[in-house]
Amino acid sequence: MAxxxxxxxxxxxxxxxxxxxxxxKAAGKKVIGYLCAYPPLEMMTALDIVPFRLLGDINEPxxxxxxxxxxxxxxxxxxxxxxxxxxxxxFLDGVVMAHSCDVAEKTAHIWNIxxxxxxxxxxxxxxxxGPSAVAxxxxxxxxxxxTLEELAGKKITTRSLKEAIKLHNRQRALVRQLYSxxxxxxxxxxxxxxxxxxxxxxxxxxxxxxxxxxxxxxxVSRRQDSPPQKKARLLVWGSILDNTSLIEMMEGLDASLVMxxxxxxxxxFWPDVELTEDPxxxxxxxxxxxxxxxxxxxxxxDGGKTKDYRADLEARFGYLKEYARDWNVxxxxxxSLRYCDxxxxxxxxxxxxxxxxxxxxxxxxxxxxxxxxxxxxxRIQAFLEIxxxx
Amino acid sequence: xxxxxxxxxxxxxxxxxxKVLLIDGEGQVVARRHGxxxxxxxxxxxxxxxxxxxEAGLSLEQIDYIVATGYGRVNIPFADCEVTELSCHARxxxxxxxxxxxxxxxxxxxxxxxxxxxxxLIDFVMNDRCAAGTGRFLEVTAAALGIKLEDMGRLSLExxxxxxxxxxxxxxxxxxxVGLITAGKPLPRILAGLHEAIARRVLEMAxxxxxxxxxxxxxxxxxxxxxxxxxxxxxxxxVLVPDExxxxxxxxxxxxxxxxxxxxxxxxxxxxxxxxxLEAARLYEDLED
Numbered sequence: 001m002a003x004x005x006x007x008x009x010x011x012x013x014x015x016x017x018x019x020x021x022x023x024x025k026a027a028g029k030k031v032i033g034y035l036c037a038y039p040p041l042e043m044m045t046a047l048d049i050v051p052f053r054l055l056g057d058i059n060e061p062x063x064x065x066x067x068x069x070x071x072x073x074x075x076x077x078x079x080x081x082x083x084x085x086x087x088x089x090x091f092l093d094g095v096v097m098a099h100s101c102d103v104a105e106k107t108a109h110i111w112n113i114x115x116x117x118x119x120x121x122x123x124x125x126x127x128x129x130g131p132s133a134v135a136x137x138x139x140x141x142x143x144x145x146x147t148l149e150e151l152a153g154k155k156i157t158t159r160s161l162k163e164a165i166k167l168h169n170r171q172r173a174l175v176r177q178l179y180s181x182x183x184x185x186x187x188x189x190x191x192x193x194x195x196x197x198x199x200x201x202x203x204x205x206x207x208x209x210x211x212x213x214x215x216x217x218x219x220v221s222r223r224q225d226s227p228p229q230k231k232a233r234l235l236v237w238g239s240i241l242d243n244t245s246l247i248e249m250m251e252g253l254d255a256s257l258v259m260x261x262x263x264x265x266x267x268x269f270w271p272d273v274e275l276t277e278d279p280x281x282x283x284x285x286x287x288x289x290x291x292x293x294x295x296x297x298x299x300x301x302d303g304g305k306t307k308d309y310r311a312d313l314e315a316r317f318g319y320l321k322e323y324a325r326d327w328n329v330x331x332x333x334x335x336s337l338r339y340c341d342x343x344x345x346x347x348x349x350x351x352x353x354x355x356x357x358x359x360x361x362x363x364x365x366x367x368x369x370x371x372x373x374x375x376x377x378x379r380i381q382a383f384l385e386i387x388x389x390x
Numbered sequence: 391x392x393x394x395x396x397x398x399x400x401x402x403x404x405x406x407x408x409k410v411l412l413i414d415g416e417g418q419v420v421a422r423r424h425g426x427x428x429x430x431x432x433x434x435x436x437x438x439x440x441x442x443x444x445e446a447g448l449s450l451e452q453i454d455y456i457v458a459t460g461y462g463r464v465n466i467p468f469a470d471c472e473v474t475e476l477s478c479h480a481r482x483x484x485x486x487x488x489x490x491x492x493x494x495x496x497x498x499x500x501x502x503x504x505x506x507x508x509x510x511l512i513d514f515v516m517n518d519r520c521a522a523g524t525g526r527f528l529e530v531t532a533a534a535l536g537i538k539l540e541d542m543g544r545l546s547l548e549x550x551x552x553x554x555x556x557x558x559x560x561x562x563x564x565x566x567x568v569g570l571i572t573a574g575k576p577l578p579r580i581l582a583g584l585h586e587a588i589a590r591r592v593l594e595m596a597x598x599x600x601x602x603x604x605x606x607x608x609x610x611x612x613x614x615x616x617x618x619x620x621x622x623x624x625x626x627x628x629v630l631v632p633d634e635x636x637x638x639x640x641x642x643x644x645x646x647x648x649x650x651x652x653x654x655x656x657x658x659x660x661x662x663x664x665x666x667x668l669e670a671a672r673l674y675e676d677l678e679d
Contacts (some may be wrong), residue, residue, distance in 0.1 A: 375500075378461065379516060382476035386511055 006219035007193055009212055013200035014244075020204055021052050022091050029205075030093045030151065035080065035108070036240075037263045037291050038098035038125050040283045042273065043145055045164035045206050047152040052092065053202035055242040055264075056080045058370050068110050073339050074103045075368035076240050081107050084115050094119025094151065096144065099127075101295045101342050121147045128297050129289045138284035145280075161279040167206045168273065174213035175201070175269040181220050182258045183327055186229040189220045191236075191247040191257025198264045199242060227256060232387050235259040235329040237320070237350065239337040246366065249373050250333065253381055254388075259327040261320065267292060292319065294346040313353040320350070324359055331387045332361040333380065337368055360387060396454035397446075398651065400478065400643025401439060401469060403427060403462030406498025406525055407610060408435045410442040411640035412453065413648065417485070421446035422637055427462065427498075435466060436668045450668055455647040455661050459639055461499075467670075470663035473646055475639050480504050480511035481649075482642030483606045486632050491602035494592055494621070495638070496611035498525040503596035515598050523591035525611050527560045531584060534564055535577065543585075545578050546616030552582030563587070581616060589620035606630045608638040 004012050013020060021031050031050045034041070041051045056079030065082035083089060094117040097108035105122075112120045123140050126133035145156050178197065181188040197216055201209040220226075231254040241247065242264050247257050261267055271290035276282035288296065298316050323329065332354055336343040347363055354361045362383040364376055395415045402409040404427055412421040423442040425434070443450060450468060458469035459478040466472075475495075483493040484506050493504040501524050505513040517523070532539040546552075553575050557563045563584070570580050588611070593601070605625060611617055612635035622629040632638055654661040 374461070375516070378474050378476070382474040382511065382514060385474060385477045386513070 006212075006215040007189075007197070010193070010197040010200040010216060013203050013212075014196040017052075017055070017199065017203040018088075018091060020208070021050065024050055024205065025091055025093075031091065032119065032151075033089055033092045033095040035077075035095070035097040036100035036104055037268045037293060038100045038287055039096040039123060039144070040141060040287050041206070042161060042164040042168050042279075042283060043141070043148055043156060044096075045167060046156045046160040047148055047154060049093075049148065049152060050205045053199075053264075054080050054084075054089065054095065055199070055202075056368065057083055057088075058243045058245065058368050060086075068114060069103075069107065074101070074337055075339070076242070076337055077103045077107050079368055081111060084111060089115075092117065094121075096121045096123065098123040098125045100125060100293070101340075119147070119151045126288065127295065134284055134288055137288045138280050141280055141284055141287075158279060161283075162275060164206075165273045165275055165279055165282065167210065169275075171201065171206055171210050171213065172269045172272055174210060174217065175266075178213060178217055178220070179259070179266065181217075185233065185256075185328065186227050187233075187256055187258050188223060188226045189216075190227040191251055191260070192244045194257075194260075195241065195244050195247055195264065198268070202264065202268075227251075230254050230256045232256070232330050232384050233258045233328055234331050234333055235261065235320070235323055235327065236333045236335060237261040238333075238335040239340045239343050240264060241335070243370075245370055245373065246335070246376070249377055250380055253377070253384055255380075255384055259323045259329060261292070261323065263293060266323075294342045310356070313349060313356070317350055317353040320354070321357055324357065329359065331383060332359055333383070334361050334363040336363070336365050338365050396651070397448060397452055398644045398647035399439070399442070399453045399456040400640040400645070400647060401435060401456065401458050401460075401466060402475065402478065402637075402639035402643060403435050403458065403460040403466065404475075404497050404610075404639070405461055405500070406529075407636060408438045408460075408462075409637050409640040410435075410438045411637050411644050412442055412446050412448065413641075413644045415648065417645060417648065419641070420448075422634065422640070424636060434670055435462070436468065436670055439468060439668065450666060455651045455663065456666070457643040457647040457650070459643045467667040470647070470661065470666070471650070473643060476502060476504060476514050476516075477511050478639045478642035478646060479608060480506050480642065481509070481645050482638040482640075483608055483632070484509040485641065485645055486638070487604055487606050487630055489604045490606045490630070491604060492596065492599070493606045493608055493638075494596055495609040496524055496588070496592060496607070496617070497609045498529075500524060501592045501595065501609075501611075503592070503599055503601075505599050505602075513599055515595050517592075517595055522559050523588045525609075527563070527588065528584070528611065528614065528617075530560050531563065531567065534567065535571075535580075537577075540613070542581055543614035543616035543618075546581035546585055547578075547619065549576070549578035549582040551579060552586050553579050555580075555583040555587045557587070582620070585614070585616040585620040586624075588617055589624045593621065593624050601625065603627060604630055606632070608632055608635045610636050 025031050029050050031052050033052050033054045035054045044051045056076045062078050062082045064085040065078045069078050099105040108122045126136050234255050234257050241262050273286040274282040364379050399412050407424050408427045409424040414420050421442045423438050425438045456469045458466040458472045459475045463472040479495050483490050495502050500517050502516040555566050607629050612631050651661050
């Protein structure tokens, strides 16, 4: 694998995520699994611990998780726990999970009980983004730092944390640069390739991820075999997409996926961490306020005192308008995993906001199963037919 | 309908029925045929096509353009292109009812609601991957009650009131019906209750689109006058039904074939087609091997 470079390396890591993590572990590194976009990676990097994103597997039927989780909850988290129960994450030194949503919170504790990891930490991330919530979040991150320091047998210093923040901000800047190659028509990198790179970044230490990004950017910027031009340019919004199959289906039709607002994508990487004097202040703010997942309740900037519905929508979804403009988006696919209530609550308003922009959208729910793509294909194809004639 | 010369075909390979409809350049229907899609027949859409061609006295080569639709639209070896059933139903319905703004299509295994503007599909909703409240639900229930599917609608009209059936889950509704029969409820009332349950379910879905008149009910289930009555009753207004509701999708496909041909000839281009073979259709399962 070491000989492969750029997109080929990203694809190889995407297909065998644990390979590099296991090598690092054999070389004496500690590797910690994290769920969702909320545990601050910089704190692990500062202690030379490798963060490794916990993901599911849509090709693996869920057979063990249903004995300890209800079947009517997020199929991604059920799949992830199922993999844990099947010893697919046994190489990890432990896990950190956050209260990203209720299912993640319950699953964190279920994981701890059933899998008894050597290291376990739970961050009770607040669900609002006001000043008191940020202050509380800062305290929670300080407590996370303490257990990490015990695990690593050394201290996080201001300097090491600032260095880690710079490395991760560098990664974010490179990801934004990579996404800019999706602005031309046709884009220089497909949605499928982009997702493979994003998954690879979440499976590698930050320095190796940054090297990979530099290779990919170099390759893509001069490539002759860029994706073909398609009729429609789409943005995908919503629940986690950690597998390329849904995007492959869309790009197999006459559409290019040119932008995303999902958490193995822009939602995870977009905002930088501000280098504050005490780095925890910047981390607390970035991970709670700046990561735009609907798991956090947001109000208009005045704290919801006015009842201006449009201003509220603008404050919450204004970034989508910029994405649509800058990436020349013609239609938006709002997708949610079945039973994802946090995205379900958001759909009517995000749909209404997009309607106000004159941007067509379609809402689909899916089951986190490779086999269930045909009915979704009909919906996407009909949506493209509407766009084509619009 | 744009005036294109020649003949055009729509083939709608649905979950239950395969429908073929041929039109001439004026949009007049010259033949229509259907046959079951069911497990043993599902690959035999070519036979339905051959029958329709025979009825019209035409050969495959005389058909200028063929559009396939329905869940089996992919990989029909004699179709020139595929269009989703959503666009086809919208096209077919607005041809028959130019004032239609909402179409509800209840087929064998799914139900959908379409918004139509200027003869075109502008928005839609579809039910999820469950046959609750669709044609299959009626089929299974008819079999359980020992009556013919085509008699259900007429029988239900004999009832002046309906019993309440809470579930449209095919399995759970069976249990409710067994209970109702045991309790001595008359059959027409039970059937009326079933049709009410279907109407409620499909309208609950359609209301997400803001239903506007005229409303057209189409698809195989629109042949059941009990369902038509129940939907009209729940909407508080009249529901229009085509004379041949089973064929709305195939009609739309044929009309779209004509549209594509005339658009291409207006641009001085040939319609992009594929090589046709009047052979059995291959399905996803075959391709995955």
